[in-house]
Amino acid sequence: xxxxxTNQKAWFMVLPVFLVVAFSAVIPLMTVVNYSVQDTFGxxxxxxxxxxxxxxxxxxxxxxxxxxxxxLFSGIILLIEIPLxxxxxxxxxxxxxxxxxxxxxxxxxxxxxxxxxxxxxxxFGRVDIGxxxxxxxxxxxxYNYTQDPLAAWLxxxxxxxxxxxxxxxxxAYAGLCSIPDAYYQAAKIDGASRFAVFRYIQLxxxxxxxxxxxxxxxxxxxxxxxxxxVITGGGPGNSTTFMSIDLxxxxxxxxxxxxxxAMSLVYFLVILLLCWVFYTVMTNVGEESRKGGN
Amino acid sequence: xxxxWLIPALYILFLLLPIYWLINMSxxxxxxxxxxxxxxxxxxxLANYRVIFTDxxxxxxxxxxxxxxxxxxxxxxxxxxxxxxxFSRYSFVGDKHLFFWLLTNRMAPPxxxxxxxxxxYSSIGLFDTHIAVAIAHCLFNLPLAVWILEGFMxxxxxxxxxTAFIDxxxxxxxxxxxxxxxxxxxxxxxxxxxxxxxxxELLLARTLTAVxxxxxxxxxxxxxSASGLDWGVLAAAGVLTIIPGVLVIWFVRNHIAKGFxxxxx
Numbered sequence: 001x002x003x004x005x006t007n008q009k010a011w012f013m014v015l016p017v018f019l020v021v022a023f024s025a026v027i028p029l030m031t032v033v034n035y036s037v038q039d040t041f042g043x044x045x046x047x048x049x050x051x052x053x054x055x056x057x058x059x060x061x062x063x064x065x066x067x068x069x070x071x072l073f074s075g076i077i078l079l080i081e082i083p084l085x086x087x088x089x090x091x092x093x094x095x096x097x098x099x100x101x102x103x104x105x106x107x108x109x110x111x112x113x114x115x116x117x118x119x120x121x122x123x124f125g126r127v128d129i130g131x132x133x134x135x136x137x138x139x140x141x142x143y144n145y146t147q148d149p150l151a152a153w154l155x156x157x158x159x160x161x162x163x164x165x166x167x168x169x170x171x172a173y174a175g176l177c178s179i180p181d182a183y184y185q186a187a188k189i190d191g192a193s194r195f196a197v198f199r200y201i202q203l204x205x206x207x208x209x210x211x212x213x214x215x216x217x218x219x220x221x222x223x224x225x226x227x228x229x230v231i232t233g234g235g236p237g238n239s240t241t242f243m244s245i246d247l248x249x250x251x252x253x254x255x256x257x258x259x260x261x262a263m264s265l266v267y268f269l270v271i272l273l274l275c276w277v278f279y280t281v282m283t284n285v286g287e288e289s290r291k292g293g294n
Numbered sequence: 295x296x297x298x299w300l301i302p303a304l305y306i307l308f309l310l311l312p313i314y315w316l317i318n319m320s321x322x323x324x325x326x327x328x329x330x331x332x333x334x335x336x337x338x339x340l341a342n343y344r345v346i347f348t349d350x351x352x353x354x355x356x357x358x359x360x361x362x363x364x365x366x367x368x369x370x371x372x373x374x375x376x377x378x379x380x381f382s383r384y385s386f387v388g389d390k391h392l393f394f395w396l397l398t399n400r401m402a403p404p405x406x407x408x409x410x411x412x413x414x415y416s417s418i419g420l421f422d423t424h425i426a427v428a429i430a431h432c433l434f435n436l437p438l439a440v441w442i443l444e445g446f447m448x449x450x451x452x453x454x455x456x457t458a459f460i461d462x463x464x465x466x467x468x469x470x471x472x473x474x475x476x477x478x479x480x481x482x483x484x485x486x487x488x489x490x491x492x493x494x495e496l497l498l499a500r501t502l503t504a505v506x507x508x509x510x511x512x513x514x515x516x517x518x519s520a521s522g523l524d525w526g527v528l529a530a531a532g533v534l535t536i537i538p539g540v541l542v543i544w545f546v547r548n549h550i551a552k553g554f555x556x557x558x559x
Contacts, residue, residue, distance in 0.1 A: 010384035013376035014392065017436055020373060024433040025399050028410030091301035098299070104543055105306045108313070111539025113494045115511045116532045123319060124312045129327050129525065131315045162309065169305075223403035226496045244405035248497070251409045264406040275401045279394060 029268075035261035053262035063263065065238065066246040070222060073242060077160055077221040082214060084161070085168025090202070092173055106166040118230025121159040125231075145232065149239035152232045156240055159227060164220070168213045175209035176202060207285060215278045222271060243267055313536070319529035327525050342530035352531065355510030358424065360538075362499070362507065363492045365428035370439040370488045371481060373432075378443035379469070383455070396437040407433065408501045415502055422504045430502055431492045438491065439484050446480025486546045493538065510535055 036053055038046040057063050092102050109117070125145050127133040136143040145155040179201065187197050225244035228234065234241035234249070241249070247267065251260035319327060320342050321335040330336065346352040380386070381393060411430055412421070420426040454476065458468040474481070500512040514531050 004383065004385040006386065007384040008386050010380035010386045010389075013380035016373045017377040017396070017440060018392070020369070020429070020432050021396060021399055021436055024407075024411075024430060025402070028407050028414055031410040031413060032406065088301055088305050091298045093299070093302075098302075100547055102302055102306065104547055105309060107543050108536075108540065109309055111490055111494070111536070111543060113496065113511045113535050115496045115514060116535050119514065119528060119532050120312045120316050123525065123529065124315050129319070129331070131311065131333075134331055162312065165305075166309070219401045223405065225403075225405055244403055244497075247403075247405045248408060251405075252501075257409075260409070267403060268406050271401050271403065272398055275398055276394075279397070 032261045032264050035257045036265055039258050049258065053258045054266070056259060057262045057266060062238075062246070066241055066243050069239075069241065070243045073157075073224070074218055074221045076157055077164075078214060078217060080157070080161055081165045081168050081217055082210070085165050085213065086172050086206070086210070088165070088169045089172035089176055090198070092169070094177070103170070106169055109163050109166055112163075114226035115230050117159065117163050118227040121155060121162070121227075122231050125155050147236055149236055152236060152240050155231060156228050159231065160221065160224070163227070164217060168217065171209045171213045172206055175206040179205045208282070211278070211282050211285065215275075215282070218278075219271065219275065222274075316529050316532050319525055320533045322526055324524060324526045342526040343534075345527050346530055346534065352510075352513065352527075355508060355513040356534065358503070358507050359493065359499075359509040359511070362424040362427040362431070362509070363489060365424060366431045366435060366492045367485050367488045369428060369432055370435045371485055374436055374439035374443050374484070375474075375481075376469075378440050378447055379473070381440065381444045382447035383452070393440075396440060400434050400437040400441075402433065404434075404495070404497045408497055411498060412501050421502065422506050424507045426502050427499050427507060427509070428492075430498045431495060435488045435491055439488055442484045442487060443477070443480055446477045446483070450476055482546055486542055489542055490539070 037048060037050055039049045039052075040046050093099055112120070124130045125133045125143075127137045127144060133143060133145075142148075143151050145151045183201050183205075184197070187201060192200070223244055224242055225248065228240050228242060229245055229248075232240045234245045247260060247263055250256050250263065318334060321338055321340070323337065323339050323341065326332075326336060381389065407430075415421045415426045415430070420429075450473070454472065455468070458472050459465075463472070496509075496511045499509045503509065503512065510531065514528065514535075
């Protein structure tokens with residue numbers, strides 16, 4: 001760490017960023033707060049309803065369902081992608097021509113526009129024209145993601161694993177590359193097993209990177225919108241209607257401004273709370289490892 | 295341990311299969327797609343690509359996307375540079391809170407902002423312009439740019455600043471002549487990530503545009519809902535959206551891992 005100098009004039013350097021982000025974040029958020037406590041009969045006539053929308057929301061089954069689906073989805077995504085990403089990063093070559101090949105091909109899914117990711121899997125999974133759907137059908141598996149909720153879930157989960165595991169791999173790989181060779185040599189002299197090397201050298205060194213990977217994957221899967229929207233449109237029925245999809249349906253589709261605004265605020269607060277928890281944990285872990293002399 | 299290479303190899307195969315299938319579809323005629331199931335095109339055709347390159351409603355989408363992505367990258371990098379310098383070198387009132395507040399915007403779900411953004415930009419007359427989408431994307435790209443650049447700048451020893459000031463450099467001259475060349479790779483990585491997140495975003499870009507600035511991703515979703523049949527052209531459009539990403543990865547291939555390591559850790 002560099003010892004920082006106290007200088008209040010530094011605010012002038014931060015000011016442009018502050019203003020732009022405030023313009024894009026605070027004004028819209030105020031609009032949302034404004035709508036969340038009012039009702040309208042159309043036109044531009046609003047009247048005060050207080051906490052009514054929030055009360056409705058807390059007791060609304062639709063919200064509970066979307067929220068639980070969202071939690072389940074994010075949980076499954078984390079359980080699959082984090083171990084898988086770490087395993088792949090551990091098996092990746094450390095030097096030679098394999099490194100750029102791996103990095104480039106693995107970064108590829110990250111740079112495809114999200115709706116195109118949806119389109120790719122929509123085509124790939126279709127029974128009539130897609131490789132996956134057709135192969136499964138010829139194996140006798142009854143697979144149709146537009147009608148079967150389970151198949152729709154599986155398709156979206158496999159798609160997300162396809163899309164985002166690379167991020168975990170790249171982060172974990174960056175963490176692994178920062179371990180000096182001396183550590184491995186010392187482990188070899190001590191006769192440490194492969195598992196011991198992983199448990200006592202690689203895992204602690206990857207700790208911070210992994211926390212960031214978990215944080216990013218959790219946040220992004222919690223706000224997932226485009227891909228399921230393209231593949232299933234939230235269906236069949238409501239089985240893949242996650243929070244963002246539900247919110248956009250309510251705000252733009254039905255134009256229910258009040259309830260949508262209330263839901264936006266609750267949604268945002270949940271994310272903010274989780275973000276704060278992760279951030280605190282992360283900085284604490286960072287400080288502890290610094291105190292520990294690492 | 296001899297079979298270790300199999301794991302990344304299988305994973306890469308899993309990554310490339312759906313992409314191969316998309317390319318395969320884009321080279322087939324629509325009749326072939328719907329009638330015969332084949333692993334490679336029987337009658338290779340470029341007709342789908344010709345449709346996109348000759349129809350203005352298609353190729354203008356790519357131009358629009360490119361324009362707002364470029365504006366966004368320029369704004370993000372230029373504004374984030376001094377801010378990241380301030381965060382990495384000075385402590386000032388509220389710096390930690392400000393940094394956390396910036397990060398929360400990276401975490402804000404775009405779905406929450408879609409409707410208010412639409413109203414905000416309509417009311418100031420910026421609706422359906424490239425600049426509106428570029429500024430809207432700053433919501434998550436600026437915090438990210440500050441975060442990444444701060445990581446790179448903290449890796450530069452402070453002695454460089456002090457030596458330059460003793461040598462009589464003014465701050466702006468020092469920043470442009472000495473500091474920026476030192477973090478050139480950091481700026482490259484930052485631009486890469488800003489490009490990436492602005493290029494892949496659909497929800498805000500679609501909400502804020504109607505005709506003049508409509509991005510390619512929104513044009514694609516419209517085609518899906520309208521006809522839902524022209525798979526060949528849709529696949530070709532998808533393949534063309536992947537190409538800018540491939541080019542960008544190629545240019546920064548040596549910095550990707552480093553950027554993740556320094557910028558976000």
